[in-house]
Amino acid sequence: MQAVVYALRRTSTILAVVALTLTLTAALTGVLLAFYYEPTAGGAYQSLQTLATEISNGWLIRTIHNLAGNLLIVVGLLQLVVMFLSERLRPSWFTAWISGIFLILIAIGLDWTAMILDWSQIGFWRFRIELGTIEAIPLVGGYLRQILTGGDSISTVTVAHLYTLHSYVLAIAAVTLAIVHLVSLVFQEREINSEGAAVTAKGDRVDLDRTIRSVEEQQGAVVMAKSNRVDAPSEA
Ligand code: HEM
Numbered sequence: 001m002q003a004v005v006y007a008l009r010r011t012s013t014i015l016a017v018v019a020l021t022l023t024l025t026a027a028l029t030g031v032l033l034a035f036y037y038e039p040t041a042g043g044a045y046q047s048l049q050t051l052a053t054e055i056s057n058g059w060l061i062r063t064i065h066n067l068a069g070n071l072l073i074v075v076g077l078l079q080l081v082v083m084f085l086s087e088r089l090r091p092s093w094f095t096a097w098i099s100g101i102f103l104i105l106i107a108i109g110l111d112w113t114a115m116i117l118d119w120s121q122i123g124f125w126r127f128r129i130e131l132g133t134i135e136a137i138p139l140v141g142g143y144l145r146q147i148l149t150g151g152d153s154i155s156t157v158t159v160a161h162l163y164t165l166h167s168y169v170l171a172i173a174a175v176t177l178a179i180v181h182l183v184s185l186v187f188q189e190r191e192i193n194s195e196g197a198a199v200t201a202k203g204d205r206v207d208l209d210r211t212i213r214s215v216e217e218q219q220g221a222v223v224m225a226k227s228n229r230v231d232a233p234s235e236a
Contacts, residue, residue, distance in 0.1 A: 008086035015079040016182040023178040029065035039163040040156045044119040076104035092188035099181040113166040
């Protein structure tokens, strides 16, 4: 059982490394996309088409960005399961757990805000439907819709708003959380290793004490035996 928990903890650290790598890959390719991307209604679609067909390796950068962003959600969900199974309520585990949950939420947010960024038919109509759902939220729904669209209809301002949220706010939050997540898991590994070393050292100490005691006992027995021989009356 101990071996399974150990393997799960190791897996969670490896998954945290994968999550950070994916986040950094998405951030880097996102910056490369931004060199050619035009955050306007219509212009967004055109610029991504130009990137994919006319810029060398543009399609590759776009594919890597999309893959890394979507894989981050998959890895994040897997990580939650692994961390749940290897749960140990210590501050480092708790920090990793909370940062992991927020990282998944942010990754989903990045996917969501990217919906309208390519200005495709599917993205446009999906966003319209989701705006209706957001608007239905009591009290704040109307404001949220206004903030996202920047007006009554989906326009260039909407693309600019979602692009800002995606590429600045959420991307920076994702990188920060992925770093915090990995650091806290590495910290947990160190804590567990040093605790293990302390237990082994304690075990060695107990063994040493036992050995010393048995040597002393043997020495005592020898001394006693000798003195018995001296005390014994000679037969002559
Ligand atoms: C942690 C960082 C980031 C993550 C995890 C991320 C994730 C994503 C995801 C999941 C998509 C949608 C992919 C799809 O349609 O399936 C996307 C699209 C996009 N992202 Fe990011 N992104 C990040 C950073 C950035 C940055 C820094 C920029 C620009 C400065 C950027 C610009 C874009 C653009 C223009 C699109 C639309 C491209 C397309 O539809 O092919 N992203 N991103």
